Amino acid sequence: MRRAVRWVPALAVAALVVAGLFPIYWAAVSSVTPESRLFQTPSLVPGRLVADHYRALFEQRNFWIPIRNSLVVAGATTLFSVSVGALCAYALARLRFRGKPLILAFVLAVSMFPQIAIVSPLFIVLRRLHLINTYPGLVLPYLTFAMPLTIWLLVGFFRQLPAELEEAAMMDGAGRLRTFREIILPLSLPGLATTAILTFLYSWNEFLFALSFTLGPERYTVPVAIALFRGQYQVPWGQILAAAVVATAPVALLVLAFQRRIVQGLTAGAVKG
Amino acid sequence: MAAITLDRVGKTYPNGHVAAWELCLEIADGELVVLVGPSGSGKSTALRMVAGLETPTSGRILIGGDDVTDTPPQDRDLAMVFQSYALYPHKTVRENLAFPLRMRRAPRMRIDERVAAVADALGLRPLLDRKPAQLSGGQRQRVALGRAMVREPRAFLFDEPLSNLDPALRVHTRAELALLHRRLAATMLYVTHDQEEAMTLGDRIVVMRDGAIQQAAPPLDVYLAPANRFVAAFIGSPAMNFFDCAVTADATGARLVCGALGVSLATGPDAPEPADVPGGGFAAQPGPAGPVSPAAGTAVHAAEPADRATAAAVAARATRRGRVVLGVRPHDIVLVGEGPADARGEVAVVEPLGAEQIVHVRMAGLDETVRVVAPAERRVTPDEPVGLRFRRDRLHLFDAETGARLEA
Numbered sequence: 043m044r045r046a047v048r049w050v051p052a053l054a055v056a057a058l059v060v061a062g063l064f065p066i067y068w069a070a071v072s073s074v075t076p077e078s079r080l081f082q083t084p085s086l087v088p089g090r091l092v093a094d095h096y097r098a099l100f101e102q103r104n105f106w107i108p109i110r111n112s113l114v115v116a117g118a119t120t121l122f123s124v125s126v127g128a129l130c131a132y133a134l135a136r137l138r139f140r141g142k143p144l145i146l147a148f149v150l151a152v153s154m155f156p157q158i159a160i161v162s163p164l165f166i167v168l169r170r171l172h173l174i175n176t177y178p179g180l181v182l183p184y185l186t187f188a189m190p191l192t193i194w195l196l197v198g199f200f201r202q203l204p205a206e207l208e209e210a211a212m213m214d215g216a217g218r219l220r221t222f223r224e225i226i227l228p229l230s231l232p233g234l235a236t237t238a239i240l241t242f243l244y245s246w247n248e249f250l251f252a253l254s255f256t257l258g259p260e261r262y263t264v265p266v267a268i269a270l271f272r273g274q275y276q277v278p279w280g281q282i283l284a285a286a287v288v289a290t291a292p293v294a295l296l297v298l299a300f301q302r303r304i305v306q307g308l309t310a311g312a313v314k315g
Numbered sequence: 316m317a318a319i320t321l322d323r324v325g326k327t328y329p330n331g332h333v334a335a336w337e338l339c340l341e342i343a344d345g346e347l348v349v350l351v352g353p354s355g356s357g358k359s360t361a362l363r364m365v366a367g368l369e370t371p372t373s374g375r376i377l378i379g380g381d382d383v384t385d386t387p388p389q390d391r392d393l394a395m396v397f398q399s400y401a402l403y404p405h406k407t408v409r410e411n412l413a414f415p416l417r418m419r420r421a422p423r424m425r426i427d428e429r430v431a432a433v434a435d436a437l438g439l440r441p442l443l444d445r446k447p448a449q450l451s452g453g454q455r456q457r458v459a460l461g462r463a464m465v466r467e468p469r470a471f472l473f474d475e476p477l478s479n480l481d482p483a484l485r486v487h488t489r490a491e492l493a494l495l496h497r498r499l500a501a502t503m504l505y506v507t508h509d510q511e512e513a514m515t516l517g518d519r520i521v522v523m524r525d526g527a528i529q530q531a532a533p534p535l536d537v538y539l540a541p542a543n544r545f546v547a548a549f550i551g552s553p554a555m556n557f558f559d560c561a562v563t564a565d566a567t568g569a570r571l572v573c574g575a576l577g578v579s580l581a582t583g584p585d586a587p588e589p590a591d592v593p594g595g596g597f598a599a600q601p602g603p604a605g606p607v608s609p610a611a612g613t614a615v616h617a618a619e620p621a622d623r624a625t626a627a628a629v630a631a632r633a634t635r636r637g638r639v640v641l642g643v644r645p646h647d648i649v650l651v652g653e654g655p656a657d658a659r660g661e662v663a664v665v666e667p668l669g670a671e672q673i674v675h676v677r678m679a680g681l682d683e684t685v686r687v688v689a690p691a692e693r694r695v696t697p698d699e700p701v702g703l704r705f706r707r708d709r710l711h712l713f714d715a716e717t718g719a720r721l722e723a
Contacts, residue, residue, distance in 0.1 A: 206398075209401065210395070212388040213366060213393060214415035229404065
């Protein structure tokens with residue numbers, strides 16, 4: 043009886059892991075299953091493996107283009123929002139000035155608008171600026187959700203750093219910006235990495251803005267491209283799933299690569315302990 | 316090196332809390348001043364205002380004659396050692412030591428030279444390539460010290476730098492700090508809550524309470540002539556005994572009475588001195604083992620009550636008020652058996668310390684026991700009746716209401 047009780051949490055965890063991983067597994071398996079077998083009785087173990095869907099993806103559909111577009115847009119958004127957001131977050135975390143809580147609340151409020159509500163006004167603005175179907179035309183709207191995310195995450199990280207380190211740096215003759223560069227940034231690398239990954243993820247997966255503000259395949263991002271695979275009479279499931287795998291892989295690798303960095307406690311030994 | 320002046324410096328937080336009130340303090344060039352007080356007394360706030368990490372809401376701060384009240388910390392040219400050491404965890408010891416020089420754009424040659432010199436002086440050479448996380452507490456403390464010493468700042472600020480060390484290391488480092496101060500002849504402002512640290516290190520100690528300076532004087536002056544009851548209770552260990560006494564005039568001077576305690580203070584030059592009368596077990600006892608020999612105390616420090624006549628005069632004047640607080644340090648009380656005594660009671664607890672022992676004496680009419688430091692040789696057993704005799708030249712009288720020291 044007691045033995046059984048001990049196994050319950052383990053079983054629960056196992057069930058959760060299976061539930062979480064199964065769709066990925068299923069997508070991966072389906073992406074290498076011939077189109078003809080996709081609609082037969084499903085089987086957990088793949089039978090014949092083919093690379094047809096991947097070949098079609100890159101040869102007929104030129105999937106490299108949406109991947110490139112997504113990389114450029116998500117990368118630029120991440121770079122911009124983390125570098126500018128870090129400065130904003132530091133100011134909000136450490137400097138003393140009036141109306142700070144109000145600014146933080148406002149920053150959060152910006153990201154609370156339902157995307158669908160701001161698509162039309164943004165479209166008009168971007169058209170006036172001649173930014174429709176351009177990279178900046180996607181990066182700028184993406185910043186509306188990326189910046190609040192970055193700022194809120196980083197304010198939290200910066201606040202955790204011992205204030206005495208910054209005070210010590212100032213006593214040692216470093217100004218605010220110097221302190222930020224020499225002390226704060228190196229110490230918050232785990233925080234910056236986490237923030238960058240999350241920002242990149244959101245931008246990589248963003249669909250509505252990308253669909254609304256791009257006009258042709260030369261500017262489609264990965265989610266838009268995948269959505270538009272579907273033809274009038276048929277849905278190429280094999281290719282869609284292959285594209286999903288291709289779209290997920292780099293992000294998953296990125297997270298795995300940075301995971302240790304994120305967990306690592308860089309501040310160990312900073313103050314007593 | 317430079318002098319530091321606090322000119323009516325105050326700090327009131329937006330929520331109305333007063334952290335510092337009208338602080339006036341002159342720290343001479345090369346002087347080591349210790350700010351001491353219980354937590355929340357404003358000593359750290361005072362230090363941080365000198366550092367520039369807090370902005371005063373009133374008054375001025377001058378360093379070397381320049382008004383630096385609105386100067387940011389990085390432009391004040393001070394060095395500070397933090398309680399937590401605040402070493403940069405991502406930098407090696409070498410980089411930590413070099414940081415202050417690098418920030419001031421010192422040439423590379425000079426940085427290497429200074430880092431090597433400081434590392435040698437503090438025995439950090441084998442640790443130069445380690446990160447702070449790989450160091451012991453004592454080593455971190457030395458790196459923090461080295462980072463302050465690497466330049467020649469106008470003054471050094473210490474914020475409880477020893478409180479994270481274990482007791483043995485603390486005493487050792489305290490002595491090293493005193494040596495360092497002598498060698499550098501540097502202006503130093505030192506904050507601690509430890510009165511012993513303050514007494515041993517300071518050229519002058521500044522006792523603070525509730526954001527205000529209570530007394531600023533050389534350590535012995537503070538010990539021998541505390542400015543008020545708070546200072547008297549805070550400085551000295553074990554803490555001073557206080558007796559809330561009624562004062563009456565008697566034939567020769569004044570008499571203080573508090574329960575079983577009765578102290579006659581004579582004004583006349585021929586008045587008898589009870590402590591001189593041999594009798595009972597008193598003759599067998601060595602003199603009170605205070606930290607200061609009586610001769611040195613009276614000869615060097617004019618601030619202490621000059622003699623029993625002044626104490627009596629003070630008491631006599633206090634008769635008008637009717638009440639006075641008598642303070643006697645545990646080291647200034649002698650245990651006697653029979654014979655004349657200022658107070659009688661019985662032993663409650665004995666705490667042997669090795670060289671001496673703290674005897675707690677219960678007295679009729681008093682809630683608290685009276686602490687007496689007796690030589691270790693004196694055999695004391697609980698519940699034994701004892702007499703207490705106070706050293707007449709070491710009595711402290713305080714105003715019963717304000718707590719201020721009553722001087723002749």
